[in-house]
Amino acid sequence: MNITVRLFAGMREVAGVDRVELTDLPDKACVRDARAALVARFPGLEGHVAAAALDLEYVTDDAKLGAATELAFIPPVSGG
Amino acid sequence: MSVEKRLRSATFELTSEPLDLETVAAAVRRDADGAIVTFLGVVRDHARGRSVTHLHYEAYAAMAEHQMERIFEQLASRDSSLGVRVVHRTGTIAIGEASIAIAVASAHRVEAFDACRFLIDRIKETVPIWKKEFYEGGEVWVSERS
Numbered sequence: 241m242n243i244t245v246r247l248f249a250g251m252r253e254v255a256g257v258d259r260v261e262l263t264d265l266p267d268k269a270c271v272r273d274a275r276a277a278l279v280a281r282f283p284g285l286e287g288h289v290a291a292a293a294l295d296l297e298y299v300t301d302d303a304k305l306g307a308a309t310e311l312a313f314i315p316p317v318s319g320g
Numbered sequence: 321m322s323v324e325k326r327l328r329s330a331t332f333e334l335t336s337e338p339l340d341l342e343t344v345a346a347a348v349r350r351d352a353d354g355a356i357v358t359f360l361g362v363v364r365d366h367a368r369g370r371s372v373t374h375l376h377y378e379a380y381a382a383m384a385e386h387q388m389e390r391i392f393e394q395l396a397s398r399d400s401s402l403g404v405r406v407v408h409r410t411g412t413i414a415i416g417e418a419s420i421a422i423a424v425a426s427a428h429r430v431e432a433f434d435a436c437r438f439l440i441d442r443i444k445e446t447v448p449i450w451k452k453e454f455y456e457g458g459e460v461w462v463s464e465r466s
Contacts, residue, residue: 246380248378248380248448248450249378249450249452249461249463249464250461250463250464252378253461288464289463293383293448296382296383296386296387297386298446312380312383312448314380314383314448315450315461315463315464316463317444317445317446317447317448317449317450317463318444318449318450318451318461318462318463319377319379319384319408319419319420319443319444319447319448319449319450319451320361320408320419320420320440320443320444320449
C-alpha cells in the first residue's frame with residue numbers, strides 16, 4: 241500500500257522535502273511501519289521526536305493507515 | 321441523538337500579513353456583549369539567554385484549521401454564548417510584532433477571560449504550528465532545542 245507523508249519544521253529541513261510518497265508498505269501497515277520506512281529513506285530523521293496525524297487527526301503509532309490518504313509527522317508544536 | 325453545541329461565532333485564520341488587534345476584536349463584537357477580552361502574542365528579543373533577531377512560523381494549514389475546530393467545539397461545550405476569532409501569523413516576524421491575536425466577546429467579563437486563556441493554552445498544545453528562532457549566527461526550531 242502507499243501513503244503520502246508530510247514533513248514539517250526540522251524534519252522537513254533534514255529530509256530536504258516536505259512531501260514523501262511511501263510505496264510498497266505492507267498491507268495493513270500502521271503508523272509505526274511508515275515511520276520506519278521514512279527513517280530508512282532519510283536516515284537523518286532517526287531520533288526526531290514527532291507525533292503522527294492521519295488525515296488531520298492525531299493518532300498513535302499503532303493506528304492502521306487503512307484508507308487514509310495523508311500521514312503527517314508533527315514535531316512538538318510551538319505556535320502561539 | 322446528541323446535539324453538538326457550536327459557539328455563536330468562531331473563526332480562525334492563518335495569514336502572512338501583520339496582525340491588527342482592533343480588527344480582530346471588531347469582528348466578534350455584538351451589541352449584547354459587555355466584554356471583549358483580547359490576547360496578543362508578540363515576538364520577544366531574547367530566549368534562553370540568547371538575543372533573538374526574528375522568528376519564522378510554519379504551519380500545517382489544513383490540520384491547524386481542523387484542530388482549531390476541535391478547540392472551538394471544546395469551548396462551546398463549556399459556553400456556547402461566546403464569539404471568538406483567532407488569527408495566527410506565518411512566515412518571518414520581527415521583534416515586537418504579533419504572532420497571534422485572539423478576541424473573545426461575551427456578555428460578561430469572567431467568561432471572556434476564561435475562554436481567552438483556554439484558547440491560547442490549547443493552541444500551544446495541539447495546533448500544528450512551529451516556531452524557528454533566529455539569533456546572531458544561528459537558528460533553531462524551538463521544537464528541537466535540547
